[in-house]
Amino acid sequence: MPAKTISPEERVAIGIAFGNSYSSIACTVDGSPVVIANEDGDRQIPTVLSYVDGEEYTGNQAKAFLIRNAKNTVVSFKDFLGKEFKAIDPTHCHAAAHPQAAGDSISFTVQDKAEGDASTLTVSEITTRYLRRLVQSASDYLGKTVNSAVISVPTNFSEKQRDALIKAANDADIEVLQLINEPVSSVLAYDARPEGEVKDKIVVVADLGGSRSDVAVIASRGGLYTILATVHDYEFHGLALDKVLRDHFAKEFMKKNKDVDPREDTRGLAKLKAESESAKKALSIGTNASFSVESLAEGIDFQTTINRLRYETIARKVFEGITRLVESVIKKAELDVLDIDEIILSGGTAHTPRIANNFRAIFPESTAIQAPSTNPSALNPSELQARGAALQASLIQEYESEDIEQSTHPAVGTVKHITNAIGVVSVEDGDEVFVPVIAPETAVPARRTIHIAAPKEGGDVLVKIVEGNTHIKVTKPEATPKENGTKDDEDSDEDSDFDSDDEEPEELREKVWKIGTTLAEGAIKGVKKGGNVEVTITVAGDLGVTVTTREVGGKGGIRGTIKAP
Amino acid sequence: PALPEGWSAEKDFKAIGSITASSQRTIEPVGPHFLAHARRARHKRTFSEDDRI
Numbered sequence: 066m067p068a069k070t071i072s073p074e075e076r077v078a079i080g081i082a083f084g085n086s087y088s089s090i091a092c093t094v095d096g097s098p099v100v101i102a103n104e105d106g107d108r109q110i111p112t113v114l115s116y117v118d119g120e121e122y123t124g125n126q127a128k129a130f131l132i133r134n135a136k137n138t139v140v141s142f143k144d145f146l147g148k149e150f151k152a153i154d155p156t157h158c159h160a161a162a163h164p165q166a167a168g169d170s171i172s173f174t175v176q177d178k179a180e181g182d183a184s185t186l187t188v189s190e191i192t193t194r195y196l197r198r199l200v201q202s203a204s205d206y207l208g209k210t211v212n213s214a215v216i217s218v219p220t221n222f223s224e225k226q227r228d229a230l231i232k233a234a235n236d237a238d239i240e241v242l243q244l245i246n247e248p249v250s251s252v253l254a255y256d257a258r259p260e261g262e263v264k265d266k267i268v269v270v271a272d273l274g275g276s277r278s279d280v281a282v283i284a285s286r287g288g289l290y291t292i293l294a295t296v297h298d299y300e301f302h303g304l305a306l307d308k309v310l311r312d313h314f315a316k317e318f319m320k321k322n323k324d325v326d327p328r329e330d331t332r333g334l335a336k337l338k339a340e341s342e343s344a345k346k347a348l349s350i351g352t353n354a355s356f357s358v359e360s361l362a363e364g365i366d367f368q369t370t371i372n373r374l375r376y377e378t379i380a381r382k383v384f385e386g387i388t389r390l391v392e393s394v395i396k397k398a399e400l401d402v403l404d405i406d407e408i409i410l411s412g413g414t415a416h417t418p419r420i421a422n423n424f425r426a427i428f429p430e431s432t433a434i435q436a437p438s439t440n441p442s443a444l445n446p447s448e449l450q451a452r453g454a455a456l457q458a459s460l461i462q463e464y465e466s467e468d469i470e471q472s473t474h475p476a477v478g479t480v481k482h483i484t485n486a487i488g489v490v491s492v493e494d495g496d497e498v499f500v501p502v503i504a505p506e507t508a509v510p511a512r513r514t515i516h517i518a519a520p521k522e523g524g525d526v527l528v529k530i531v532e533g534n535t536h537i538k539v540t541k542p543e544a545t546p547k548e549n550g551t552k553d554d555e556d557s558d559e560d561s562d563f564d565s566d567d568e569e570p571e572e573l574r575e576k577v578w579k580i581g582t583t584l585a586e587g588a589i590k591g592v593k594k595g596g597n598v599e600v601t602i603t604v605a606g607d608l609g610v611t612v613t614t615r616e617v618g619g620k621g622g623i624r625g626t627i628k629a630p
Numbered sequence: 631p632a633l634p635e636g637w638s639a640e641k642d643f644k645a646i647g648s649i650t651a652s653s654q655r656t657i658e659p660v661g662p663h664f665l666a667h668a669r670r671a672r673h674k675r676t677f678s679e680d681d682r683i
Contacts, residue, residue, distance in 0.1 A: 249658040256661070263663065288663025291655050457660055472668040473659035484651035492631045508657050510670075512677050525633035532650060582650055588633050588642040603677065608649045625643030630650070 069235040070466040071212055078213040078242060078462040079203045080454025082250070083196070083230070085143045085157070086275030086303070087413060088112045089448065090203045091455035098254065098452035100445075103202040109413065109447050110202075113161075114139045114195050119179030123198045132335040135161050137175045141276055145171045145188045147229030157276050157304065160335055164188070192233035200239055213240035215458040217250040217450040219279055220295045242461055243473055247272055248281035249290050250453030251411040254444060255435060256288065257456050263288040265504040265513075266406035271391055271424075272450075273414035275303040280390050282398040282405075284482075284506040291482060291508060294398035301386030303345075303414040309380045310341040310371070314356055318367050327362035336361055348373050349416040377419045387414075388423045401537050402428050403576040410436040415446035481608060482508050485532040485581055489600055491517055499533040499578035502602045512603040516617055523594040528614050530602065530627075532581035540573045585612060587623050592616050605629070 080091045080098070087109040091100045100108045105125055115127035115138035122130065130138050141157040142164075150166035158164055162173045167187055176183045186194075204211045216234065218227060222244075231241045248270035255261055265286050272279045278301055282293045315328050315337060327333035336358045347354035348371070357368040377384070395402060408424055415421075421436035428434065435443045444452070461469050471477070488501040503513045519526045589598055597617040604610050609629035615622020657664060670676070 243659070245660050246658060249660045253661050283658075288661055289667060290658040290660060290664075292658065293655075453660075460662060460665060471672065472665065475656055475659075477668050477671050478657035478659050478664070479654060480657065481652040482655045483649060484653055485649075487649070490631060497631070506655075508655070508667075509652075510677065520632050527631050527633045527637065529631070532647075582647045584647045584649070585643065585645045586637075586639070587644070588637060588639070590633070590642070604649070605676075608652055610649065612643070623642045625641070625645060627645045627648050630648040 068231055069238075069240045071240045073463050073465060076213050076240070076462050077204075077207065077209045077211045078215065078458040079200070079207075079211050080250075080451050080456070080458050081196070081199060081214045081216045082247075082450035082454060083143055083199075083216055083218075084112055084274060085141045085277065086112060087447070088195075088199060089451040090199055091448070091451035092203065092207060093455050093459040096459065097259075098257075098455040100448045100451050101203050101206045103199075104205065110199065112140070112143060112195065114191055114198075116175055116177040119177070121177070121194065121198070123195060128339075131161060132332055132339065135331070135335065137177070138162060139173050139175065139191050142173070142188050142191050144277075146192060146233065147223065147226035154299065160331070160338070189229060189233045189236070192230070193236040196234055196239060197237040200237065212238065213242050213458070213462065215243050215245055215454040215461070216241060217247045217454045218244050219277075219297070220246045220248065220281060220292065221279075221297050240466070242458060242466075242469055245454060245457055246281075246292070247279065247450050248283060248292070248295075248409075248411070250457070251409050251449040252283055252285060252290055252453070253456055254449040254452035255409060256285070257453075258444075260442075264406075265507070267293075267400065267404050267506075269391060269395065269405050269408040271387070271408060271410050271412075271415065273302065273387060273410065273412040273417075273420065273446075275413060278302045278387060278390060278412075278414070280394040282394055282400065284504075286504060286507040287511065287513075289508050291506060293400075293506065294394050296390055296394040296397060298386075298390050301383050301390060303342075303412075305383045305386075306345055306380055306414065306417070307338060307341045309383060310344055310356075310376065311337045313371070313379055314341060314344075314367075314369065317369055318361060318365075321367075322362075322365055325362050325365065327367075330362050333362040344371060345376075346416070348376050349418065373418075380419075384417075384419055384423055387420055388427060391424065392427065401574075401576070402432070403537060403574060404535070405432050407433040407435065409449070410434070410443075411446050411449045413447050480508050480606060482506050483511075483604065483608070485534045486578070487584070487602055487604070487610070488531060488533050488578075489515075489517060490529040490531055490580060492520065497580065499531065499580045501533060501578065502600060503604065505534065507604075509604045509608060510606050512601065514599060514601040516597045516599050519589075519592045519596045519598050519616070521595060523592045523596055526589045526592050526598060528587040528589060528598065528600060528612075529583060530585040530587075530600075530610075530612055531583050533578045534581060535576050535578055538575050538577045540575075542571070542573065584610060585625060585627050587612065587614055587625060589614060589616055589619075589623065592619070 111128040113127040115130040344354040361367040418438035607629040610627040
């Protein structure tokens with residue numbers, strides 16, 4: 066497909082996060098990403114398009130029309146791009162314009178003109194119109210016409226969907242520089258901060274959205290990201306939380322007004338939905354939220370409050386579902402929670418404090434949890450994808466389109482990744498231990514250097530290069546014996562009772578390195594007392610290894626190669 | 631560890647094995663480090679050649 070291309074000099078590029086529920090736009094100012102607010106002042110712009118008397122509305126204005134003008138309002142259409150009618154789940158469109166089959170595509174029928182018949186618009190056309198408005202907001206902010214963008218997409222977006230999105234964007238006069246995967250966009254948003262550092266780490270990105278939740282495990286190795294596993298879920302998400310609140314408020318209303326269910330009235334339901342979402346957002350910030358709707362059903366006003374604790378109780382099932390999703394993706398990557406260095410919470414639902422707290426409970430202390438409630442310096446979860454996309458846009462906007470295509474072609478990035486870690490053997494307290502130099506799942510070619518203490522007395526040192534891998538060591542602390550001997554028999558009664566009934570000795574799980582195959586040995590002679598040895602290991606694309614090692618501050622050193630397998 | 635008695639090798643380096651396991655995976659084409667990787671891959675440069683530029 067001949068895609069729209071623009072020369073680098075004429076390019077004004079932004080990052081777009083295009084979601085089913087919300088979208089956002091971002092640009093970079095002096096290299097740092099800035100999320101752009103639209104003319105309504107919103108940074109999270111609802112992905113909604115509505116027509117009233119021939120006027121086009123998007124964002125929150127369009128969303129408000131779900132109450133009075135539902136059938137000319139299109140919602141939740143992004144996942145329909147590039148799909149056939151029979152493959153979609155139209156659940157979230159029930160209260161708005163309904164999707165219908167249109168050949169091998171999907172369309173919506175809306176009255177988009179002041180007069181005349183209603184129009185049948187394909188999902189591609191709807192997307193084009195919506196993107197046009199998004200980009201217009203960015204152009205207004207920048208004072209320049211935006212003509213290209215990097216757009217983030219879910220990892221399970223098919224090639225057909227990717228092509229459909231590129232076409233819809235091209236039709237809106239936007240050149241798509243690149244489509245990037247949403248979880249990677251979030252990791253980039255964190256790593257590119259001035260205080261962010263490029264480290265070898267395993268990151269879980271939990272993207273908790275409105276109508277879907279996507280979780281990915283990513284190996285971040287020297288700033289290169291490799292996705293190890295993903296899961297996608299369409300059951301535990303923000304709309305499920307809205308429904309919990311909606312049912313709760315509807316029941317409260319029915320206690321006071323017998324036989325009147327506001328959910329059975331279309332407008333009543335639309336009002337309940339809108340207000341439940343607001344209450345949910347308020348409960349992420351404060352511990353109390355008020356809920357009030359004028360003329361909820363049969364002309365009766367309704368007003369009540371809810372506190373966070375009550376909300377967390379009624380929403381427990383959804384929260385637990387999200388925790389299970391994260392556990393399942395880690396299992397799918399054949400890893401353990403102990404292997405996870407960082408978890409990034411992304412998406413609107415990630416603002417919920419309870420979700421981050423639940424993660425805190427399943428991960429070890431060493432795992433950094435990037436969410437507003439667990440880390441005051443965390444970035445806004447709603448902004449991550451747009452920030453990442455804007456950063457990527459700023460990195461590649463100076464390239465010719467052809468260069469971008471060649472550089473980002475999957476063939477360039479499809480390389481061997483080492484399964485085991487490569488490291489050196491060191492001696493600690495008389496035991497041989499493994500010190501990793503290159504982490505497992507590192508893409509090759511790769512180069513890493515470490516400094517390691519030589520034996521205290523100095524002298525001649527053996528540098529032993531080995532493979533290593535981790536396993537989880539489970540130790541059960543020995544149960545406190547019932548009979549503590551005669552010494553403290555008197556006061557041990559209650560203690561042992563307490564121990565055996567309530568305190569099942571908790572298993573201690575820890576990650577330990579196991580030394581594997583030896584790759585090479587080298588000798589550094591005459592190391593000073595208390596000296597350090599520098600070891601640099603370079604693994605080439607063909608898995609051949611070059612080792613250079615010397616005493617820190619010393620001269621010479623040795624260099625050797627290990628041939629490829 | 632300390633060098634055992636009588637250990638010797640040509641140029642003090644002895645290759646013993648080679649990497650046992652690897653898998654083919656795809657790096658995400660995102661971020662400054664990937665672009666550097668792509669540049670090296672396209673020009674077939676090594677790390678040290680790249681450092682010199």
